[in-house]
Amino acid sequence: MQTAQRIIVNYQRKRFLISAIVALVTLSLTLGIRFISQRSLNQERIHEAATQAVATLDKILLPLEDSREETMRLVGLPCAEVQPLIRKKAAILQTVRSIALVKSGILYCSSIFGARDIPVNQLQPALPASEARLLLSTDQSLLRGSPIMLQWYPVSADGEDGVMESINIELLSSLILSPRAPLISALSLTLGDRHYIEGLGVVDRLADDQDHPLYRLASANFPFTINVSTPGATALALRDLPSQLPLALILSTLLAWIAWLATAGRMSFTWEINLGIAAREFEVFCQPLLNTRNNECTGVEILLRWNNPRQGWISPDVFIPIAEDHNLIIPLTRYVINETVRNLAVFPPDHHFHIGINVAASHLRRGLLLKDLNRYWFDTNPIQQLVVELTERDALDDIDYRLVRELHRKGIKLAIDDFGTGNSSLSWLEKLRPDVLKIDKAFTGAIGTDAVNSTVTDIIIALGQRLNIELVAEGVETEQQATYLRQHNVLLLQGYLYARPMPLAEFPLWLAQRTPLPVRHNHPSGPIMPLR
Incomplete structure (x- = not known):
């Protein structure tokens, strides 16, 4: 624990x-x-x-695509007739360097040079072609070696006739391919298997730079791709x-x-106790009392156990004193009374069967205990006999003795728990007029071993018998202790020799079998203290 x-x-x-x-x-x-x-x-x-x-x-x-039908109709017409038209169109489009008309594979008219007679494949080996093509190349006419983009539109089925438009890609690169450091280190244009890089011109392959991977975006209208070289967003x-x-x-x-x-x-233990009460983490146990004259169970003492889901099993020796110091012992006692009443059906329906509940002296002030009993106990008209076990940990001199008399009047027995270990006084026996004295386990355990405590045990026994007060011995663990107590006419015994504390739901089975239950593996193995 x-x-x-x-x-x-x-x-x-x-x-x-x-x-x-x-x-x-x-x-x-x-x-x-x-x-x-x-x-x-x-x-x-x-x-x-x-x-x-x-x-x-x-x-x-x-715009080139939109006007291609108009330009394609000019193919085959005399150059002198159409050259002003294609020159005007090139001037209007601005980005077009030149427009050339091709007939039977021969470039016969240019917007710049006028009439010509040059095989088109001599200038551009990839042309003519039977399908429209957009490709990267170098200029072989006006600015030799400069990069250009070529747009080819075939007119005839065999592709020998067509229109070739040259676009000055260098003039556009500063507009569309300028890097934006540090996010973008370079932009490039890919057409087919050739690439254009600003400053390098047309190249056959792009450099493989692992530190600057490429982000590619293709056009939905034309067969080109823009490549963005970047260190990467990540x-x-x-x-x-x-x-x-x-x-x-x-x-x-x-x-x-x-x-x-x-x-x-x-992060305080008092908060933990309050949370335990609210979340119903506390579990009510009971430990039987046996009358050794007829070996019958005549009652139980109700005990409180706490298997805290955050801390594990917490001993009553830990949480009870803290609860008393922080005014939480009364809410805990109310919890015990309420849970006991809810489970009265597990106990024999006998007027002589005692149910003992530990109560702190502070609970007897200002009629608090009587109010709680009226609310939880008397309201259900229980058959069993209630025994209020008054702990001696608190001072007993400020108890409302009128409340004690009222408890006696209502048929509730009063016991002094752990007699001889706390704030006891012989005068209180007269004031409280207890029905039961419970001999503390420290004195029971001293039987046969400790001469001083054994003598005190004899004195307590003699005192109880002299005052005609019923005696209960707690903590009986050996047959030697039981024999000694029986010989001294202490017949109500409680302890591990007869039964360990058990959950209320297990009590009917124990009562039917009348054999001590084995130690539960999911409960603490050390001594279990009652709520006191």
């Missing part, structure tokens, strides 16, 4: 642990949220940059994380301090 000191230390540890956990969780959540937020923002910016580049290039190519968010540390530390320290203050009141 837990000890008071261990429980207090556990509460202090829990309080420190809770505050530390709050601090760590706050620090982790703050940094985590900032990291996730920054990473999402980086991803949005990367996607936005790629989307903007795709949209810009789409806007350049869509890497950039991690790089930015240390700048968020001061804010996270401030928040974690503040919430840890709040948690420390908040647990000051809750």
Whole structure:
């Protein structure tokens, strides 16, 4: 079982642990949220940059697509007739460097040079082609070696006739492919198996840089892809994380301090007892009393046990004194009375069967006990005999003796529990007029071993018999003790020799079998103290 000191230390540890956990969780959540937020923002910016580049290039190519039918109708017409038209169209489109008309594989008219007679595949080996094509290449006419984007529209089924439009990609690269450090280190354009990189021109392959992976976004209108080279949204968010540390530390320290203050009141044993009462964590046990004259069970003493789900089994020696010191013993006693009344059916319906309930002296002040008994006990008209066992831990001199007389008038027996160990006085025997004296187990255990305590036991026995007060010996554990007590006419015995404390639900089975129950493995193995 837990000890008071261990429980207090556990509460202090829990309080420190809770505050530390709050601090760590706050620090982790703050940094985590900032990291996730920054990473999402980086991803949005990367996607936005790629989307903007795709949209810009789409806007350049869509006018060419829209006017291609008009231009394709010019193929085959004399160059002198159509050259002003295609020159005007190139000027209007602005981004188009030149427009060339091809007939039977021969480039015969250019918006820049006018009439020509050059095989188109001599200028662009990939042309002519039977399907429309968009490709990256280099200029072989005006600015030799400069990168261009070519748009080819075939007119004939064999692809020998068509329109070739050259777009000056270098003029557009600063608009659509400019990097935005540190988020974006480079942008590139991919068409087929060729790529354009600002500053490098048209290349056959992109460099494989593991530190700057590519984010690719394809156009929905044309067969090109924008590649964004970036350190990565995650890497950039991690790089930015240390700048968020001061804010996270401030928040974690503040919430840890709040948690420390908040647990000051809750991390206390009195709060634990109140929680135990509210959550019905306490369990009511009973220990039988035997009349050794006829070996019959004549009653039980009601005991309180606490299997705290947070601390484990807590001894009554721990929680009862604390409850008494913090004015919680009366709520605990009410709990015991209420639970006993709810389970009266487990006891024999006999007027001579005694049910003993421990009551602190403070409960007898201002008529509190009588009010509680009227509410819980008398209201159910129980058959069994109630015995109020008054503990001597509290001073007995401020008891309302009128209440004692009223209890006697109502047929309730009064017992002094653990007689001889507390604040007892012989004069109180006259004032209280108890019906029962319960010999404390310390004196019972001294029988045959301790000469001084054994003598005190004899004196208590003689006193009880002299005053015609019924005697009950607690803590009987050996046959030697039982024999000695019987020889001295103490016939009501209670202890492990006959039965250990047991849950109320097990009492009918024990009574039917009349054999001591074995030690329950899920209950404490040490001595179990009553509520006193």
